Amino acid sequence: MKTSIATVSISGEFPEKLAAIAAAGFDGVEIFENDFLAFDGSPADVGRMVRDHGLEITLFQPFRDFEGMPEPLRSRTFDRAERKFDIMQQLGTDLVLVCSNVSPASLGGIDRAAADFHELGERAAKRGLKVGYEALAWGRHINDHRDAWEIVRRADHANIGIILDSFHTLSRKIDINSIRSIPKDKIFIVQLADAPLIDMDLLYWSRHFRNMPGEGDLPVTEFTSAIAATGYDGYLSLEIFNDQFRGGSPKAIAADGHRSLIYLGDQVRRSPEAATLSVPDMPQQAAVKGVGFVEFSADEKDAEDLTTILKTLGFRQTARHRSKKVSLFEQGEIRLLVNTDEQGFANASFAVHGTTAYAVALVVDDAQKAFARAIALGAAPFEQVVAEGEVRIPAIRGVGGGLVYLIDDKGDLGRFADIDFIPVTNHGDALETTHLLHVDHIAQTVAYDEMLTWLLFYTSIFEARKTPMVDIIDPAGVVRSQVVENAEGSLRITLNGAENRRTLAGHFIAEKFGSGIQHLAFHTDDIFATAAALRANGFKPLPISPNYYGDVEARFGLDPDLTERLKADNILYDRDDHGEYFQLYSTTFGEGFFFEIVQRSGYRGYGAANAIFRIAALKKALRPEGVPRA
Amino acid sequence: MKTSIATVSISGEFPEKLAAIAAAGFDGVEIFENDFLAFDGSPADVGRMVRDHGLEITLFQPFRDFEGMPEPLRSRTFDRAERKFDIMQQLGTDLVLVCSNVSPASLGGIDRAAADFHELGERAAKRGLKVGYEALAWGRHINDHRDAWEIVRRADHANIGIILDSFHTLSRKIDINSIRSIPKDKIFIVQLADAPLIDMDLLYWSRHFRNMPGEGDLPVTEFTSAIAATGYDGYLSLEIFNDQFRGGSPKAIAADGHRSLIYLGDQVRRSPEAATLSVPDMPQQAAVKGVGFVEFSADEKDAEDLTTILKTLGFRQTARHRSKKVSLFEQGEIRLLVNTDEQGFANASFAVHGTTAYAVALVVDDAQKAFARAIALGAAPFEQVVAEGEVRIPAIRGVGGGLVYLIDDKGDLGRFADIDFIPVTNHGDALETTHLLHVDHIAQTVAYDEMLTWLLFYTSIFEARKTPMVDIIDPAGVVRSQVVENAEGSLRITLNGAENRRTLAGHFIAEKFGSGIQHLAFHTDDIFATAAALRANGFKPLPISPNYYGDVEARFGLDPDLTERLKADNILYDRDDHGEYFQLYSTTFGEGFFFEIVQRSGYRGYGAANAIFRIAALKKALRPEGVPRA
Known part of the structure; x- marks a missing residue:
């Protein structure tokens, strides 16, 4: 499998784009014409720059409004094509993309278009060039790859082929299987893009909402499997138009793009038709059995405060690290580490981000395999410093500069606890x-433009799905929320994307100087027993507006006695078709971190309807008494 | 005409919202239930706060999924309604909005719904309350106000009426005239929202893209005229869901909302059916005849540099101010003032923003009338300090803290020049x-979230239309561009909205500490004569990438001789169905300001297709030699 990306997919000036694309590990690059026109090197310079980066130019694009024109426009389009051929030869590439005509002047007609392409093929052949025809989903007469293929078939020229683009086919819900009858040698290149499923004008959707395969909702894997079934083993090339990517970090977007292709290739490789697609082997997605531990970095002073909170939450210290200043607190299956060591990564993290839950250990079947998969998908490995004889746990860099440890289910966690x-x-x-039993979910707050990065990170490495995006209304703006979870519920990570720093989530990112875990939710089987114990322990729950309870009682038809009990303990309530959900929050600690306790009885969500009340309460609690609102 | 706005339309916590709404001049406020539920005052507290701000509660909303439910759900919805009635009585409001049922459990049936509303009317009447029914565009059975009206008619209860919402009617393209047969006393309140015309799922469009009347593309004026034709003279209430507004400044958004209603009322008042709508009188939109002058604020040093550039542009100083350090430069009909006075607003502007074109004088038929209209629409007046006997020009605050002077066509401009x-x-x-003749257009760069504010500002005060939004691709992100222009072309203001500071536009805003005029475009009748004169004057044009010229020649089929001349003088070319367009740029000055010279021969656009080349060239010119890219 060879990977490519169009320069239009990422931000930056031309040299910046090339450097980011090469660094991400792509084999080739599509030159989007405007990118190089605006650059003031000559086509030959551009070609040299690309090759100096070890990249191949996979495609020159786009050439618009070609086929089916009446004279004198027809002659002019051929003149234009000759000019593009000149540039291609100077660039050093042999393939150009012609997208289907959108001009009102175009006449339509399969045979007219085929004749035009035959002539173009003749001209291209003289120069040793090839032309690929792509059906735009909004083409005037041709907007279906099946029609484009019929034109290519009738053009009957070795230098004319088809270009397939997942967005154009999938956005129109065209039968994917129609690809399987196209000869592999007539598919000149394959372009890939995903997109969230929002019903809207195709052009608008395409221009603003495309994203990397796996980041959206289109069946790009099935599309690519159909391609693979033809025996095609050429470039898979990303062509993404996305406002966020255009304004994002070139390096990060290019890295996401490469990861998305490797992940896609791996998925396709596992499908029966994909014997021909040469994809590097890697272990399959790791099934997460649970959260092994969560580790906090803190200084001595903050650690004291944190320890006090943990104690009121009913945790007790069960162990201390043999060689480092790390304390282990436990309750039920929950393990929390508090690291105040002056050396090592935790301390470095503390120096930048303050007291945070900077590391999470996920329990998997085979940690080495999970680690190998993560590395194959471009995750950055983390090498911890361990003393002689101590356990070394495979780890990768995670959200916000934090760490994800990978721990074997087969006793490694115990070994780690016993030995270290x-x-x-x-x-x-x-x-x-x-009565806290296990971690229900981990809530990570990220900058909005990192949401897709982390969704792809988790879903490509681990066996997990992503839920549809939900808008959380913060008084100061919208926060986007999406969840990564597995079927068993043993992995649940909520991602909250903040667009501005006045939202609670945005404030956290700003205070903490980066994305990270903003809260941990623990599960109890009896929220009222937990609440009573918390009260006895002197725990301070987050006070919820009394107005909430009248509404929740009416909304769900609750027994007034139950409402009274919820209100007395500041418990939030939700219900879906599968069961009930109770939520209880702490106030915030440090840079805005907090704890949640939930009782989940079959319920599948995360209490999104309650978020507005929780946010308002947290914001109120954050604001010192007597200080006016900003 | 009474004005109202739903709390959901603006950002902030509840007290902040109320303060902003009151300050903007609204008469009433719709209480969006979640806003007050999250607030921890009691309903009585909330009612008191609203009244303390001099506001009336116009509506309590929304009450969902009411009509047409089977038992036992039906009984529960009535119980829920009684709870809402309790809250309403405590709040001190008598009207609640019931939006059409979206629940899969609802049964449908006009008469079933009518019967439910009759019973609800009976219950409401006991408490002196009223219920308004609104058809959501995505209601399960009822999604058309004509059906909602039929239900209200059959419910046949004095306490049951209809609520009309422009978005729900216009998004479905329902015949507006069907409103004219509804008795005015059965219209309990009217909600208004506009939206840009993008074809997409109605719910998604409504949730994210609504904006203020006049900011979008829906025929809200015609809708409101039909309402006025019924004799309705109750509240016009804004209900806007918009991601940008939710994250914006409460004060600014509320002020825009109020302006949009006053503007709408004025437009409706001028329609024949609107005799009954009591709207304050104001002069009609001012026709702009041209740009009287543009004034720069600068210190002595920058003024020297600016003067040098103006001279190479062929301007000559024709006058100096009698009492202030202000020089007048002229060429053709173009007048530029350079203000280096250490006193006054120009100096204050310089202190904050540096050297900028901080004031524009627009020539109108009657400056006092234009000023009166601007003030009626909430513009902030500006009182300049003038010496005894000097001319006082009406002025308002404009974009980025700058000024808009309003000058009479009838000799005032001459008088100002002669006297002062x-x-x-x-x-x-x-x-x-x-050979520069007049100002072709003024280009203002604004933060993206101010775009709608300034579009509304200009189009409400002046006779002008707005063009559809165009995406300008900056290497570092998307810049949104929209134009305010009149039919004669004597007013042309391009607004460029920058989302991030790495774009050229965003960089300008960041450097200048605010929005403002980033470039001035002057018109010539002969771009080549102008280019020759510029060359003779030692003017430094912006160097354009040679790659551009091969493309433009092929794209438009230009004569190679013409291409050579364009290239020799760094002139950009464009063409539309109406004519040709030539563009020539200066390099940047100060915080990123630049000049443009255009020749417009019937052409109606602004060279959007060339923007990417211009931006790349400006960015390159901005970067000192040898300094690597960020």
């Missing part, structure tokens, strides 16, 4: 248990 | 004229 930690047996100061 | 200025007759150092 010394049990603490004196729990004299421990408070009552609050 | 002393002619300079010695032009010993003047260079050759470059």
Whole structure:
């Protein structure tokens, strides 16, 4: 499998784009004409720059409004084509994309178009060039790859082929299987793009909403499997128009693009038709069994405050690290580490981000395999410093500069605890248990333009799906929320994308100098028993507006007694077709971190309808008494 | 005409919203339920706060999924309604909005719904409350106001009426005239929203893209005229869902909203059916005859540089101000003032924004009338300091803290020049004229979230239309461009909205600490004569990539001789169905300001297709030699 990306897909000036594309590991690049026109090197310079980066020019594009023109326009389009051929020869590329005509002047007619392409093929052949024809989803007469293919077939010229683009085919819901009858040698290149499923004008959708394969909702994998079934093993090339990408970091977007193709290739390789697609082998997506531990970085002072909160939450210290200043707190299956060591990554993280939950350990079947897959997908490995004899856990860099540890289900977690930690047996100061059983979900707050990056990161490495995006209304703006979760519910990560810093999520990112875990939700089987224990422990719950309870009672037809109990303990309530959901929050700590306790009885969501109340309450609690609102 | 706005339309916490709404001059406010639920005052507190701001609660909303439910859901919706009635009585409002049912459980049936509303009317009447029914465009069974009206008619209850919302009617292209047969007393309130015309899923469009009347493309004026034809003279209330507004400044958004309603009322008042709509009288939109002058603020040093550029552009100083350090430069009908006075607004502007074109004088038929209209529409007046006997020109605050002067066509401009200025007759150092005739357009760069504000500002005060939005591709992101222009072409203002500071436009805003005029385009009748004169004067044009010329020649089938001349003088070319367009740019000055010279022969656009080349060239020129790209 050879990977390529169109220069139009990422931001930056031409040399910047090339550097980012090469660094991300692509094999080739499509030259989008305007990118090089605006650059003031000659076509030969551009070709040299591309090759100096170790890249191949896979395609020159687009050539518009060619086929089916009446004279004198027809002659002029051929003159234009000759000019493009000149540039291609100087660039050093042999393939140009002709997209279907959108001009009102075009006449239509399959045979007229075929005749035009035959003549173009003759001219291209003289120069050793090839022409690929692509059906735009909004082409005037040709907007279906089946019609484009019929034209190519009738053009009957070795230098004329078809270019298939997943967006143009999938946005029109054209039968994917129609691809399987196209000879592989007539497919000159394949362009790929995904998009979120929003019903809108095709051109508008295409211009603003495309994204990387796997980031959207289109069946790009099935499309690519159909391509693979033809025996095609040429370039898979990304052509993405996305406002966010155009304004984003060239390096990050290019890296996401490369990851998306490797991930796609791996998925297609596992389908029966893909024997011919040469994709590097890698272990399959890792099934996550649960959260092994969450580690906080803190200084001594903050660690004291955090420890106090953990104790009121019913955690007790069960061990301390053999060689580092790290304490282990446990309750149910939940393990929390508090790291105050002055050396190492936790300390470096603390220096930049303050006290945060900077690392998460995910329990998987085979940590080495999960690690190998992550690395194959371009994740950055993390090498921790361990003392002689201590356990080395495979780890990768995660959201916001934090870490994701990968721990074997087969006893590694126990081994880590046993070998690296010394049990603490004196729990004299421990408070009552609050019946917390396991981590329900981890909530990460990210800058809005990193949302897709992290969705792709998690779903490509781990066995997980993403839920549709939900808008969370913060008084100061919209926060986009999307969840990565597996079928068992043993992996649940909510991603909240903040667009401006006045939102609670945006404030967290600004204060913390980056994305990261903003809250941890623990599960209990009995929210009221937990609430009672918390009360006994002196835990301070987040006070919820009394107005909420009248509404929730009316909305769900709750028993007034239940409403009273919810209100007394500041518990939020939600329900779906599958069950009930209870939520209870702490106030914030440090840069805006907080804890949540949930009771989930079959319920599948995350209480999105309650978010506005939770946010308002947190914002109120954040604001010191007497200080006016901004 | 009474004005109202739903709290959901603007950002901020509840008290902030109320303060902004009151400050903008609204008479009433719709309480969006979630806004007050999240707030922790009681309904009675909220009612008191609203009244303390001098506002009336016009509506409590929304009450969802009411009509046509089977038992036992039906009973529960009535219970829910009674709870809402409780809240309304505590709030102190008598009208609630019921929007058409979207629940899959709802049964449909006009008479079933009518019966439900009759019963609800009975219950409401007992408490002296009223219920308005609104057809959501995506309602399950009822999604057309004509059907909602039939239900209200059959419900046949004094306390049940209809609520009309422009978005729900216009988004479905329902015949507006069907409103004219509804009795005015059965219209309980009218909600208004506009939206840009983008074909997409109605719910998605409504949730994210609504904007203020006059900011979008829907026929909201015609809708409101039909309402007025019924004799309705109740509240016109804004209900806007817009991601940008949710993250914007509450004060600015509320002010825009109020302006949009006053403007709308004025337009409707001028329609024949609107005798009953009581709208304050104001002069009609001012026809702009041209640009009287543009004034720069600068310090002595920058003024020297600017003067040098103006001279190479063929301007000569014709006068100096009698009492202030202001020089007048002229060429053709173009007048440029350079203000280096240490007192006054220009100096204050310089202190914040640096050297900029901070004021524009627009020539109108009657400056006092134009000023009165601007003030009626909420523009901020500006009182300049003038010496005894000097001319006082009406002025309002414009984009980016700058000024818009309003000058009478009837000799005031001459009077201003004659009275306030002393002619300079010695032009010993003047260079050759470059045949510049008048200002073609003024290009303002604004933060993206101010685009709609300024479109509304100009189109409400002046006789002008707005063009559809165009995306300008800057290497670092998308810049949105929209034009305010009149039919004669004597007013042309391009607005460029920058989303991030790495774009050229965004960089300008960041450097200048605010929006403002980024370039001035002057018209010539002979671009080549102008280019020759510029060359003779030592003017430095912006160098355009040679790649551009091969493309433009092929694209338009230009004579190679013409292409050579364009290339030799760094002139850009465009053409539309109406004529040709030639563009020539200066390099940047100060914080990123530049000049453009155009020859427009019938052509109606602004060279959007050339923008990418111009931006790339300007960015390159901005970057000192040898300094690597960011």
